[in-house]
Amino acid sequence: MTSALTEQTLGNLACAIPGATRIFRQYKLDFCCGGNTSLEEAARQRDLDAQAIAAELAMLNRSSDSEPDWRNEPTGVLIEYLLERFHERHREQLPELIRLANRVEHVHGAKPGCPLGLAEHLWTMQQELESHMLKEEQVLFPMLQRGMEVPQSHGPIAVMRYEHDQHGAALAKLAALTNDITPPANACNTWRALYRGLEELRDDLMQHIHLENNILFLRGAAQ
Incomplete structure (x- = not known):
């Protein structure tokens, strides 16, 4: 599950997982102008653990959230x-x-x-x-x-x-x-x-x- 998330772009993850943008801001990952960059590549550029970030996203994805899916x-x-x-x-x-x-x-x-x-x-x-x-x-x-x-x-x-x-x-x-x-x-x-x-x-x-x-x-x- 986490490996699949690391291959997705920051923009797609921000759209698909409510609350993902909060995690991206925490790690200073640019999900707006840099939204076409994969999580794996964005984490590598900042010397971060992409799998650990993906695990946080997976936990968010399993929880309920009131943010609408704007897609x-x-x-x-x-x-x-x-x-x-x-x-x-x-x-x-x-x-x-x-x-x-x-x-x-x-x-x-x-x-x-x-x-x-x-x-x-x-x-x-x-x-x-x-x-x-x-x-x-x-x-x-x-x-x-x-x-x-x-x-x-x-x-x-x-x-x-x-x-x-x-x-x-x-x-x-x-x-x-x-x-x-x-x-x-x-x-x-x-x-x-x-x-x-x-x-x-x-x-x-x-x-x-x-x-x-x-x-x-x-x-x-x-x-």
Whole structure:
């Protein structure tokens, strides 16, 4: 059983096993932009035990979970979930994170470990993500909701996948600026609140990209 799991891609496992994404985040395995990589290969790249991770996934697979299997939900339902759960949430998250980052850099800029440049990076992420989401809301999602029979959605999907890769690179830079979102021992409450928010943003954005790349866009590409 575990050997069969190691041969599957991270994207397929994230779709098939409720809760798998939590385990992948724990081991820092990229199931969104790197969703086409097998568990075996992804674990090898990070010097991890693929069989041990597969055993954890197998245990999850035997347990019940309330997360829906989005592969079985209508396209319109999935799109509405993406809009409400992620698009709206990102628009709430980033302005507050930018405010907190500016505060931390202003007050603690001379201290070791201060994430200098973080506020500017978050502002850039906000601009790029807003542009990306508007393209989905105004162009791609309406196409997919209409269930178009011609491959007009293929071009926009390719653009969105490319931009998802850019978002993945932005998350990597965010991790580099923040010691993998780990506050120093003497961090103040504002600093810790900022990093808790960054963790949430990273988790949400990875799940957002996963659902689009590995489920929604595959449907569009198959039309």
